[in-house]
């Protein structure tokens with residue numbers, strides 16, 4: 001199943017499966033060296049980027065997030081991921097679709113462009129793993145996912161911020177109000193959704209279950225996994241990971257950092273424990289490399305994304 005290419009597997013490998021031999025510091029920077037292609041036949045997971053940062057409230061720069069996460073994934077593509085010990089790509093067909101194109105100079109066209117990007121991919125049997133971009137992108141992604149998987153979805157939301165601040169403008173580009181709109185639109189069910197790592201105030205959390213950062217520090221990842229699984233159950237769930245869920249010590253390269261967050265180790269332990277949940281789509285957002293140091297933030301994002309792929313590989317192998 002594995003073709004032996006020496007370098008640039010992203011553009012030279014013909015099989016959707018297996019890995020190629022790469023120098024980690026060279027070659028085409030797809031996510032984890034997956035094939036760059038827009039062909040969707042036989043694909044299990046499509047990785048794509050949405051380089052939008054026009055919805056930020058503080059520091060812009062997440063438009064460079066997809067490229068940074070791809071670049072940070074090179075070491076993960078070299079060895080079987082830890083602690084899994086398998087090559088997820090021996091069993092899971094993952095491709096890199098490239099980035100969503102939109103007209104940044106006509107802001108009202110951006111949300112429809114992202115919805116259409118996701119619809120195009122979700123017309124296939126593939127699931128989406130998307131890199132932001134600022135967190136606004138999750139709103140059009142949820143619209144497309146609900147069209148496919150039905151509504152309401154459960155939301156598993158890692159973040160310093162609840163992003164349910166009131167905003168009744170249907171056209172606004174705001175990365176702090178997507179989940180207010182998603183609840184009001186009935187896209188997500190707050191009673192069966194959970195927000196992890198929260199440490200900013202909102203007078204009205206709209207009925208979402210909150211495991212705030214202090215709760216995670218007090219109770220640990222294992223208890224967080226149990227709570228998430230009990231809240232979501234077997235319902236289809238969309239997982240969104242704002243990298244600012246992590247403490248700025250672990251993710252300085254982001255637009256709205258807040259002290260007191262999760263460590264990378266805590267977050268990875270929680271994500272790895274979500275095998276019992278039916279994750280129908282996922283994104284990792286708000287990586288802004290201009291504020292990063294030594295790629296700390298992009299490396300954390302790439303690891304989280306790799307673990308999400310390993311969860312999907314586990315599920316596929318269980319069902320085979």
Ligand SMILES: [Mn+2]
Nearest residue numbers: 160161242244
């Ligand atoms: Mn946030």
